[in-house]
Structures are given as structure tokens and as C-alpha cells.
Amino acid sequence: MILQKISKQGKGELAFAGSLFLLGIFVAWDTSKMVIPQGSSIVSPQTFPYMVAAFTSLVGLVLISDVLRGRLGTPDGAEPGDPFIAPSxxxxxxxxxxxxxxxxxxxxxxxxxxxxxxxxxxxxxxxxxxxxxxxxxxxxxxxxxxxxxxxxxxxxxxxxxxxxxxxx
Amino acid sequence: MGNSFSMLMDGFQTAFTPTNLMFGLLGTFLGTLVGVLPGIGPALAIGLLLPICLTVNPTSALIMFAAIYYGAMYGGSTTSILLNTPGESGSVITALEGNKMAKAGRAGAALATAAIGSFVAGTIATLLLAFGAPALADLALTIQPAGYLALIILAFATVGTLLGESRIRGLVALAVGLVIGLVGADLQSGALRLTFGNLNAIDGIETVTVIVAIFALGEALYLASRHTLVNVEVLTMSGKAWMTREDFKRSWKPWLRGTAIGFPLGVIPAGGSEVPTFLSYGVEKAISKNKDEFGKGAIEGVAGPEAANNANAAGVLVPMLALGLPTSATAAVVLVAFQSFNIQPGPMLFQTNPEIVWGLIASLFIGNTLLLVLNLPLIRFWVLLLKIPSHYLYAGITTFALLGAYALNNSTFDLQVALVVGFIGYLFRRFGVPITPLIIGVILGPLAELYFKRALQISQGDWHILIAGPFPKIIYSILLLVIIGPMVWNFKKKFANKK
Known part of the structure; x- marks a missing residue:
């Protein structure tokens, strides 16, 4: 329903934001599968990637909500409000x-x-x-x-x- | 202070050998040459020229680099004035006001005030760099890993939220950069991340490949997709590139004010040259007696921002050299150049490699002077470059970018990475996501993890260490202010919409 309201440009950006969210999930999945060598130090090599994964997905979610509320990005070199140019x-x-x-x-x-x-x-x-x-x-x-x-x-x-x- | 001075003199001695002087001259020439080409900003120019620098010894290469650094910026302002296609965000204002001047037949004056203003600002700012960076390095020796982590997080926050049209899009770029930075073997444990069993990926993704691909290939893909590529009219320049006495009188104060705005905003991680140039333009417009000329070609509107841009470029070298923390795309490429010679910028640099670092600083002075001498007379030659048809121009940039990506390791894996990153660059441009935070994420992400681990190792795993002591507390307080700060910066956005 909401999808009908947003423009063609918005759909593209929504897909972009969605893939960002999925990228975060993917990083988390890859991290969970990580083979950790014996005798690792105090901080696991998984800690930081998990943080990056969470950050990426969070940012993806915020961008999705932004796009759904109609706040689209302005393409490089265009002015806000310029007509949308369909990519060739x-x-x-x-x-x-x-x-x-x-x-x-x-x-x-x-x-x-x-x-x-x-x-x-x-x-x-x-x-x-x-x-x-x-x-x-x-x-x-x-x-x-x-x-x-x-x-x-x-x-x-x-x-x-x-x-x-x-x-x- | 006295020590810095004598070290600087030693630096001049290093730089003034005939060989190194020749590399400096070559650097200014190549830097301007590549910087003049439309669509190439300083970061990409340096990235493209990196393979060439790797064939000479570290000192000469870095001297050449210093020259390329300033040369690319001079070249960029020429293009902005005559072609109205700013190669990077720092030249947007120059394009705005300088191009109007050129259209009114005052191209010569615009080019002259940009060149002389850049020289004045570059010289003052390099002097401040020469005395500021060692002082900061001394101070930085006392910073603990937790403090470094705080600084990096501050850089992430400012670069991520100050650039581009919306804060969330800056953070999007940062997140993608952090993910790219994860690829490869973990430095301490050797655990593999996001390598998919590819042996080439174990050493991680080359930063230069990312920079070259995201700028050059991303831009080419984007322009091709919009099929809006028309050959932009190159404005002709009548007469000499020089200024009248009146122009001088109107320019010298904006030069100094631009320097005063540009340098400090480069030292603190304020996200590159966009903010200081806009700020300088705003200041000049606000205090000018000729307000009505602004937007129609006011010389103050070129003089101030150009000075701010150059002073800013010297300013970002302060944290880059003294802390090892780049805060702009251009500084990031310079950091990569250091690293490819196995030299790690940071507080120890001034002690371990004084010859190189002071040779570099001295070369900034020399390069800056050479540019002033070279550029104004050579301007007609540079203008010829602007007449290259754009299809050949982008074909050349694309092919050369791929060469740069390949020549680093002689591996086609880097080329495959370049193709993927180029496509990400296309998506970013299409959806209004800024590029710089991605590059900062790629470079500082692994460093953030390193300091994070070191801090927790010192505390035996107690997370409180991350906010222990006055230094991290101060930095995180600043960070809180920065989240409120962007609201103040919003005036910049409104202002940009008005143009």
C-alpha cells in the first residue's frame, strides 16, 4: 500500500536501503560462522564485526523509514526538486x-x-x-x-x- | 619551537637536492595536469598518480606527493572557474562565483585571485602545520588507546553527519566503508572475515583501489546512466591572468579570513573542505559592501573560499601526520601513500622518520611557490586540456583508474573489487549518499578495532576503560555537542538551496 504512494525513484532507493539492512544481517551471519583460531586474546575477533553489522542494519532501517516518509536523496549534481531522470x-x-x-x-x-x-x-x-x-x-x-x-x-x-x- | 625551526631547515636541505627538486617540479606539473581534468578532484588525482610515486625512493616520492597535493587543488580551481564543473566539494563555491566572473569576461582576475589566494593561504597554513603538528604529536604520545578510539569515533561522527544533504546518508556511507574495512584476516587472531574462501581477500581490500574505483568508475557509471553528458562550454580567457590594484584591495582580506577559517576546521575533524569554503563564502557575503555582486561574480567570493580550501588542505595534514588520523578523502590517500612505504604516520613519526616528515613539510612550501610561478603563465596550456572531448576524457580516466588498481599488486582480483566498488559509487551518487565517509570508514575502521582491542587488553576486558580518564570524557562531550552542532550547520544547507 505504501509502495504505491512512493515514486519510481523512491522504489530504487528503498531497494538500496533494504540491501543495506541485509548487508548488516549478512555480516552478522558471516561473523557467526567465523573460525576462531585457538588462544585468542581477551577481545574476540567477532566483537567488532558484530558492532559493524548492528550499525549497518540500524542505518539501513533508518534509511528505509526516511524513504517511506518521502525523504529521498538528491542525486549528485541535481538540485532538490529537479525532475527525476530515469537511469539509462x-x-x-x-x-x-x-x-x-x-x-x-x-x-x-x-x-x-x-x-x-x-x-x-x-x-x-x-x-x-x-x-x-x-x-x-x-x-x-x-x-x-x-x-x-x-x-x-x-x-x-x-x-x-x-x-x-x-x-x- | 626553536627545534621545529631547525628541523624545518633540515627539511629544506633534504628537499633542495636537485633530484628531489625535480620530483617536486614533476609533482606540481602532474598534479595540476590531472587536477585540471574535469571530474577529477584532488583525492582521485593523487590516487591515480600513486603507482608512479611508488617507483622512486620514499623521500622523493613523498616530496612529489606534497607537490601533487597542492597542484591538484590549483588545477581543480582552474576547472571550476572556466568550466563550472567542480571536481570536489571544496570547489563548489569557486565554481559558483568564479564561473560568473569568467562569464563576465573577468576570468583572468578570478584565476589570479584563486592562485595568489591559494599561495598566501597555503604558505601561512603550512607554517602553522610545521609548528602545530610536532606540538600535537608530543601531546598525542600521552594519549591512551581508549583516547584514540574516542578520537576516531569523533571523526566518524563528524565526517558522517556533516557531509552531504542528510545525516543518515553520511552514516550509510560510513557503514559501507566499515564493512569493506572488515574484509580480510583479523590482525591479531588471524581469523578470516568476509573472504568467501578467496585467498586474494585475506590481505584485505586495497584502499587505493577503493578510492580510485569509487571516484573514477562511480562517476563514469553515473554520468553514463544519466546520459546528460554534453560538452560543457569552456569559457575563453581574454587578456592575462592578473588582477588590478582594485582587485588586490578587495582580495587580500578575504584571503586572510579564508585562511583563518580553513586551517582550524581542517585540524579538527570537521569533514573536509565543504564546510570551511561555505562558511568563508557566507562570511564574505555578510560583511561585504558589494552584497549585490554576490551570485553575479564577486571577487571576494572566489578569494575567500579558495584560500579557505587551501588552508584546509594543510590543516587536515596536522591530524594526519601527528595522529595518523585522516579526516578527508585527500588526507586518506596521503596516508595510504605513507603506508605503502611502510611508514606509519602518528605521534612517533616525528621521531622515527624526521627526515621524511620535514622534507615533506618543506616540499609543501616549495610546491606552493612553484605552483604560483608555473600556473599563471601556463594557464593557456591548462585551458587546452579542458577541450578534450568528454567521451575521450572519461574513457581515459576509466582506463587509467583500472591501471592504477591493477598496478598495485599486479592482480586482477583488485580489478574485480574495483568494478564492484565502482557500482557502489554509482548507487551512492544516484541516491545522494556522500563518498568521503566511506573512505574514512575503510581506513579508520580497522584502526578503531585495533585501539578498541588494545584498550580492553590493558583493562583485562573491563569496558569501563573506554570512558576512563579525562581525555576520552572530553572527546565524548565534544561528540555530544557535535550531534547538536549539525543543527547550526543547517544554515549551510538552506544557503546551498538558495543558489
Whole structure:
């Protein structure tokens, strides 16, 4: 019943607040399962996590009640009372995919390949559609970073396909 | 006092070697470069540049760091004035008033008063830091674990409740930060928490990964989700970045007042640069003879808050160096930098690593001066950076942030963590939850537990020790006041709504 009254934005925030409450419960559950090594000191390693768990759930509950009473958070960069902008899950998904591919490919295909894909993907998510130029910029960025880090700063990055091509 | 002075001179000797001076110069350049980029505040700028610093020796690296610290702030104010996109909360006011000045064709004067004001404030505040921090460290040697715990709880309360639009949302951020801080093996018993059998998680979550991901990835995700990314108009600057005699006359008092407001509010855990800059703006507006100019581009409204912002940045270094307690996101990154060289800031720092800490303080002076000399002439170069199309800008920031997360341990686990934390950063922005309390929670949570355990070990498990003695009692009394205090701060919120 109450749910009908709150806006779409409110429902999202309610879910957020609810997960915070559940996070607290989860931390408490994890703490209760903790394997405590023999000969522990006066204060159990469980005491502090239990306090954090209780605090997290409490804060979650207060936030839930705040949202139910219509006190919603103001999105970053917006003024209170601005119209609600429905998030574009499509652009977010593209962005997450670009980052995710970087994470997966980094140690398989090497830094240059995965960073090029990531850079290209993010600029695509942000609306750039000049594919050839975007690709060139991505590649130049990845190569510049790769060489300034590996050769200039001696910080190793996975070479991947380029293993042996550029030496080292 | 006399001792501090001679130590400071030794510090200058450390900093004035050609190599270290070069690192200082490089730091000012890189700091400004990254700070100028829209959407990057000082904390993220330093976080992104951390891997670079780790390749040189500790003294040089920290000197470079000091330069980056001030450089990133200078860069941030340039962006605020010319682009009206404040990279962090401390520049909001500068964006408000400075951008109006720029639109009225007075960009040069706004940039000059910001730069010179930051220099004046930075120099005075660094001097106060040089004499204040060792004194505080001496005092801090007498503080017992229970007292430290009280200080940390005070920091939690102030950072959690003073930032953002509502107190509960600050505490939400703090709670999530505390949970992230729990991950890994308990320091004393070795018991595993929230690791889900993942070996990489045993050492805990890297703070730098959290900072870089929550700022860079969180912001990119948020902007992408709102698809409101339009290329903001960069205001052109005609003439030189300089001020007239009249501008000077109107600026110098706000600079000094801003310093007087910014520094003390940095020393006490008042939650970063937001409060002092708003306060300084309020003061300038209240006592100005040209009240009607405020909101339309009053130079006092740039001079005061910019000075307050810089003095505040030096102020937060006092508890960071002397107590090991960071009270802003930026100070937290500097603390992490110290820790990555196995140097633990705190009362002992001035005795165990005098060379490093005084070299750092001397570098703050040098960096501040270099910036004044470098920045005003280089301003046209920095403006070019603002013209990078935003899709390439965010692609670069995202990719570079992931690199920073990876390069720390060469582990993809850190990247997975970054992805999750980035999503949390998105949620926080969407629901108006401030970021800084999370970072404070991640860093100070484990410390709070450490002092909590130490206190109870001293008392053999008697919880009364937590409020025994005058020091904890004083701190907890202040805490009670702070809960009433936010009501006073509410004027700030009303004021923000009016703009």
C-alpha cells in the first residue's frame, strides 16, 4: 500500500536501503560462522564485526523509514526538486561490459589489447560514434600507457600477444 | 619551537637536492595536469598518480606527493572557474562565483585571485602545520588507546553527519566503508572475515583501489546512466591572468579570513573542505559592501573560499601526520601513500622518520611557490586540456583508474573489487549518499578495532576503560555537542538551496 504512494525513484532507493539492512544481517551471519583460531586474546575477533553489522542494519532501517516518509536523496549534481531522470541502463551496461572485458582480457590478451577495448567501449558508451578515430585514439592511448609504464617506470604490465615482439 | 625551526631547515636541505627538486617540479606539473581534468578532484588525482610515486625512493616520492597535493587543488580551481564543473566539494563555491566572473569576461582576475589566494593561504597554513603538528604529536604520545578510539569515533561522527544533504546518508556511507574495512584476516587472531574462501581477500581490500574505483568508475557509471553528458562550454580567457590594484584591495582580506577559517576546521575533524569554503563564502557575503555582486561574480567570493580550501588542505595534514588520523578523502590517500612505504604516520613519526616528515613539510612550501610561478603563465596550456572531448576524457580516466588498481599488486582480483566498488559509487551518487565517509570508514575502521582491542587488553576486558580518564570524557562531550552542532550547520544547507 505504501509502495504505491512512493515514486519510481523512491522504489530504487528503498531497494538500496533494504540491501543495506541485509548487508548488516549478512555480516552478522558471516561473523557467526567465523573460525576462531585457538588462544585468542581477551577481545574476540567477532566483537567488532558484530558492532559493524548492528550499525549497518540500524542505518539501513533508518534509511528505509526516511524513504517511506518521502525523504529521498538528491542525486549528485541535481538540485532538490529537479525532475527525476530515469537511469539509462543500456549505456551503463555497455560501460560495465567495457570494464568487465578489461578485467577478463588483461592477463589473457595483454594490456594493449584489453585497454584498447576498454577505452573504445567507454567512449562508445559516452556516445562517440566515429569508430575509426575512436579506435585510433584508443590504441594510441593504450600503447602510450603501456610503454611509459613498462619502459619508463619499470612497472610490469601483461604483454599478452606482444610477448616477445617488443622484447622483454 | 626553536627545534621545529631547525628541523624545518633540515627539511629544506633534504628537499633542495636537485633530484628531489625535480620530483617536486614533476609533482606540481602532474598534479595540476590531472587536477585540471574535469571530474577529477584532488583525492582521485593523487590516487591515480600513486603507482608512479611508488617507483622512486620514499623521500622523493613523498616530496612529489606534497607537490601533487597542492597542484591538484590549483588545477581543480582552474576547472571550476572556466568550466563550472567542480571536481570536489571544496570547489563548489569557486565554481559558483568564479564561473560568473569568467562569464563576465573577468576570468583572468578570478584565476589570479584563486592562485595568489591559494599561495598566501597555503604558505601561512603550512607554517602553522610545521609548528602545530610536532606540538600535537608530543601531546598525542600521552594519549591512551581508549583516547584514540574516542578520537576516531569523533571523526566518524563528524565526517558522517556533516557531509552531504542528510545525516543518515553520511552514516550509510560510513557503514559501507566499515564493512569493506572488515574484509580480510583479523590482525591479531588471524581469523578470516568476509573472504568467501578467496585467498586474494585475506590481505584485505586495497584502499587505493577503493578510492580510485569509487571516484573514477562511480562517476563514469553515473554520468553514463544519466546520459546528460554534453560538452560543457569552456569559457575563453581574454587578456592575462592578473588582477588590478582594485582587485588586490578587495582580495587580500578575504584571503586572510579564508585562511583563518580553513586551517582550524581542517585540524579538527570537521569533514573536509565543504564546510570551511561555505562558511568563508557566507562570511564574505555578510560583511561585504558589494552584497549585490554576490551570485553575479564577486571577487571576494572566489578569494575567500579558495584560500579557505587551501588552508584546509594543510590543516587536515596536522591530524594526519601527528595522529595518523585522516579526516578527508585527500588526507586518506596521503596516508595510504605513507603506508605503502611502510611508514606509519602518528605521534612517533616525528621521531622515527624526521627526515621524511620535514622534507615533506618543506616540499609543501616549495610546491606552493612553484605552483604560483608555473600556473599563471601556463594557464593557456591548462585551458587546452579542458577541450578534450568528454567521451575521450572519461574513457581515459576509466582506463587509467583500472591501471592504477591493477598496478598495485599486479592482480586482477583488485580489478574485480574495483568494478564492484565502482557500482557502489554509482548507487551512492544516484541516491545522494556522500563518498568521503566511506573512505574514512575503510581506513579508520580497522584502526578503531585495533585501539578498541588494545584498550580492553590493558583493562583485562573491563569496558569501563573506554570512558576512563579525562581525555576520552572530553572527546565524548565534544561528540555530544557535535550531534547538536549539525543543527547550526543547517544554515549551510538552506544557503546551498538558495543558489
Amino acid at each position: 541502463y543500456k549505456t551503463m551496461a555497455i560501460l560495465m561490459a567495457a570494464i568487465g572485458l578489461h578485467v577478463i582480457l588483461l592477463e589473457i590478451a595483454g594490456y594493449v589489447v584489453s585497454a584498447t577495448i576498454c577505452f573504445f567501449g567507454v567512449s562508445f558508451a559516452f556516445g562517440s560514434r566515429k569508430y575509426l578515430k575512436d579506435f585510433a585514439v584508443s590504441l594510441i592511448f593504450a600503447l602510450t600507457v603501456y610503454f611509459s609504464f613498462t619502459k619508463g617506470l619499470n612497472i610490469n604490465l601483461p604483454a599478452g600477444f606482444f610477448e616477445g615482439v617488443f622484447g622483454k
